[in-house]
Amino acid sequence: MLKILKPGFFTTVQDCGRFGYRDKGVPVSGVMDSYAGAKVNALLENEESAAVLEITMTGPTLEFQADTFIALGGAEMTATLNNTPVSNYKVIKVKKGDVLSYGKLESGFRAYLGIKNGFTTSLLLGSRSFFFPVTERNSIKSLESLPYSPVKEFAPKISEMKVDADLDNASLKVYRGPEFEELTDRQLGELFSKEFSVAKENNRMAYQLNETIEGSNLSMLTSATLPGTVQLTPSGKLIILMKDGQTTGGYPRILQLADKSIDILAQKRSGDSIRFTL
Structure with missing residues (x-):
């Protein structure tokens, strides 16, 4: 078990996501930054679908x-293990009683903790990803415990890797959305020439942007909508749906983020800049 001494700001269990239930209104969920989640699982030689911890903005304190x-x-x-600094993308051996603590956020917004063979929380609708009300709660709580299988010996093929995390990348590659052709020349000009910034309204459901373009009536x-769908409201506000986003919507779907762009956006926080590239 992994004992939660402090939960952090918003820490959840996530895997690759929950598929086949969007017609019932159940979002995909899963890790927001799929690239980072896949890399920590690859280092541990886990299945791609192994569940990890997704840590947002402020990290937890955890006892193995x-x-x-x-x-x-x-x-x-x-991050420190028993007060000794540890770094990203390295396989780290931990023993019973070891304590992992997170400190200052330096770059990006969401960190991931992978564990050998993954966390073994309840499998609901084919996924372990937290999403209330499918799961009992939407984040971990103090003093609860998360199950995992003990592993005493493991000789990884690769013990560390250098990863291009794209944490400072502001360019989001996009495809044309279903209503893209309805955009006027003025709207297109604004959409691809402006630099936008992330609004304070951002979470696993959606990211809103501060700047607007000419609205759509x-x-x-x-x-139907998907993670990465960019909607344009009548007021000209842009809303980008994310992994826990609604499965349908009534606003024009003007753009669709590429998968890598969803990863990049997941690492942005309020005030960070982005721009769209078709």
């Missing part, structure tokens, strides 16, 4: 109650 191996990734966030039926 059995021997195992871990790897950290994603955002650059100072297009009347349309509620239609």
